[in-house]
Amino acid sequence: MAIVTQLTLTSLYLGAFLPIDSIFSTQGIMVMLLAAYGLAMWMFLTSAPKVYTVMVSDLEVARQFYEGLLELNVADVPLHYYYNYEQTLGTAGIDPLYMSATPTVTATTNLGAREGLWYQLKKNTQLHIITGASHGYKNRQRHVCFDSECLEELLLRVESRRLKYKVRRKKPLNFLVKDLDDRIIEMVEVKN
Template sequence: MLIAASVMPFLLAPLTLGSFLPSLPLDSLFSTQGIMVLLLAAYAGAMWMFLTSAPKVYTVMVSDLEIARQLYEGLLDLPVAEVPLHYYYNYEQTLGAASVDPLYMSASPSWSNKMMNSGNEGLWYQLKKNTQLHVITGASLGSKNQQRHVCFDRECLDLILMRVEVRGLKFKIRNEKPLNFLVKDYEGRVIEVAEVAN
């Protein structure tokens, strides 16, 4: 038994919005409550896209910003990065400020004022595709007035050490856990790069 059916009328029929929606009455979808639910869903989707596209940011505190610029831009050849959008809102400035080891802080009493001003101060570099380095002042000088760069994230220091090795700079690992190594720049300055243990 063979049944003949024509699909042409179905393909040529105009499709309406109701043909894509489940069997909900359109008046409930376009009510105040329905529109609020649609707006909340759109907002949640936009926030998810914003947060998943935001770069991971590592922060390094240094004792001298100009020497840090010479190291990261000159010797390590890191590309300068734009300040991520989520850093304009200063939410990260209060994270970890109370748990910083005083040994790594400068003696300047105005340190907290410098730190809390704005998230776009300091230097910004691109470490990897979706990973940035934020260099700020705040670390004290090391022994023999060595420059000191401190960071809370081991992964950040591993990326910096890998860059030092690739660029062929002289370095010496002083300690593995927490990571602490020395880098010598072309002017003979020794820069201590240290992980701060939480």
């Protein structure tokens, strides 16, 4: 009898520290689900690749340059950069930032092109190429980026491929590269 009483008291003390009945209550299950969701989001965001964006004046010339000369591998669009989320929400897929007050033909025809090109730059680093840059001096192809690290990586890639290039300025970084068709591509870092 004393042993049974002692076991009952021991289980009561453990029950005070491990409230099993409250863990399996509705509130306890909701807390566990929220904790699991938070952990899943943290794992998803920490494993997401770093993405550098480069605006170019001509997407096809950029494709030839990055795939042909720099030999970058085409990458999948990372989930956190998925652009068609508007369609799942029931909207027409048109970002209001791209629309003018009066819709014109040019405002609606480039919707498919806004996804651009995706390349694997390093192990956990991707390069996102989009249109939007103007042509440079003497109608040069211009590639504009806001990250100096991105342009430094691209310059290293240009040097390793032994392409003709000329560094015009170190800060902000600005260099010229010749492609196979003797087009001059101007790589420009834009300061915020």
